[in-house]
Amino acid sequence: MASRGTTDGARVGDVVVGVSDSLAGLAALRRGILEARRTGRTLVAVRAWEPPEGEAVYRRRPEPSWARLWAGEARQRLDRAFDLATGGPPADLRIVRRVVRGPAGPVLCAIASSPADLLVIGMARPRGLAAWLHIRPVHRHIPARAECEVLVVAGPRLLPREGRILRRGDLLERRARTSRLTP
Incomplete structure (x- = not known):
């Protein structure tokens, strides 16, 4: 983790952001950048990942090459989140990226x-x-067990059909990317 310094005798922690490529996750990343910039702290961007079928199924038939692939995809999503949220990682901040x-x-x-x-x-x-x-295990787990201050950032409020339009646009973009990859 990033080193922690002192300011006037008080410990200075990090701004840790749970990063996803959802609209709420991107809003949290933008707010984390704002808080890190405002307080002069290190921004720790974290992307947690698990095997798509779950750890229990993976343990029965582990395949390291698949795990490397999924970890690489999580890294790419972390980088893409910075691009979508702010056009790239801010140059004026110390950023630590963690894929766990x-x-x-x-x-x-x-x-x-x-x-x-x-x-x-x-x-x-x-x-x-x-x-x-909607089950939110992360939002139940963190406030109950976090040992630090937690800031929950709400995603943008969308009109009823806007979410569908955004998802469709993302689907079309993914199809275009995959069609370029296949001969």
Whole structure:
């Protein structure tokens, strides 16, 4: 982790941000950058990842090449989040990027382990039936177990069809990328 300094005898922690490429995750990254810039702290951008089918299934038939592939994809998503949120990593900040295998809640709490740290996470605003069914294990885990101050940043409020339009645009972009890769 980044080194911690002192200012006027008080410990200075890091600004730890849980990074995802969702709209709420990008809002959290922008807010984390703002907080790190405002307080002069190091920004620790964390992308937690797990095997798509879960750790229990992976342990039965482990394949290291797949794990490397998934870790590489998580690294790319972390880089892409900086591009989407701010057009690239800010040059005026000290940034530590961490890609860690494990569930997001425990990983973020372990990295933001000092009481002087600030942990920033994003939270989506589901609508309708999704609001009742949406399970947020990260948002339940972190406030209950974090040893530092937690800042929850709400994602942008979208009109009913805007989310669908954004998802469709992302799907079309992914299809275009994959069609360029295949001969």
